[in-house]
Amino acid sequence: MATLLVTSISLAASMPTAASDLVSPATAGFVWTGGYVGLQVGHAWGDSYYGDQYGSFINFDPKGLIGGAYAGYNQQFGNLVIGAEADMNFSGIDRDRAAQVYDDGSSNDYHYGTGDVKWNGAIRARLGYAADRFLPYIAAGVAFAKYDVAFMHDEGDGAYAHWEGSASMTGWTLGGGIEYAATDNLMVRAEYRYSDYGNEKWNDPDWDSDLDVDLKTHDLRLGVAYKF
Template sequence: MKSILLAGVAFAMSVGVAAAADSTTTVPAGFVWTGGYVGLQAGYAWSNANYDAFEYATIDYDPDGFFGGLYVGYNHQFQNNIVLGVDADLNFSGIDGKARMTWFGDLEPDEDHVGYSKVKTTAAIRGRLGYAMDRFMPYVAGGVSSAKYQFDLDHDGTGNMDFEEERRLTGWNVGVGAEYAVTNNLLVRAEYRYTDFGSENFDQDWGGDSTIDLKTHDVRLGVAYKF
């Protein structure tokens, strides 16, 4: 996950060098979004996360909660006010959930089996496309995401675990947001993001051929320093 963030930093630096070397680009009038930035963010996420044990049972974990972390990136603004950039983030979360297991063929959840889940960390690297309106910039973004996801099943609520699993899931994200330059160096942003972290099939002693997936929606706010 850290490698995703480091890759974002390296790519942002390469974009910055290339932009600086382009002496033929005319500097746009008004506030210019070109430059690197680093910031802090916090938000709230809700999810659709399912565990299926083939021919046995299912658990809709669906964790939700708050998260926070840091982000870095680089923007380049063109004369026509189009802004292209790269953005990477790393977050630590309190996104967790509790759910009852349901046996296939039964309508009611099993009160004796309780599942717990937690999204420990997430990371993403994204391309961004924005349009500069002086100090205001709406944008769309999309890229690759990764999460460290922990999920388990407690039998009879006694701490006697039927299984305890932790998986690294990787998928894609898309989002829409807006940034505002409060000063020449202080940027604030608000964003909605949808992430599909994908699914993973694995062989499990308790459930045999099993599948886990994770999809999240989130809203987040950020504040950054522009170099």
């Protein structure tokens, strides 16, 4: 009981100091070196093309909200800041329906498609220029996404042909943004990111068709992080 009491008193005494770390202004000549963890939210819109060997295609073009967490480390050399960062996000990027369009521009409303990005993430290198508490930066790296697609054709008389696939896609990402040290420990950011997740090829055994699906997204994100 005595140990528990002493521990509780020590913890209570440390709380004002911990709270002051979050609200105290950043010191002049803020140093960006250190690790950090944060949360982010944003909006993404994409280009996603489904095509087959017969010249028909669907533009899924999914869009929606994303949200997740990120963590990284910065090292400052004069005004130059280099770092590495990883993030993982749950995704609401999807599109429920799109008409099939042919090479001659005609469409067929009896064809339906869905594209649904379940999650995405990236591992990136960052390069920035520190202007005291402001850090404009660029970043590039490897991007990952779990993408589910489906395709359905109304053959009439209540009969449907259906195909669906799921893939963990890997590609690249490039973007930039600006970060601001609101306090010695609290950093906020806004950034734009372009990601190309490559394409996947499947074979539909029912129609004996080779299917090709790709995915690209544009993201606008806001984040807040705690610096150690």
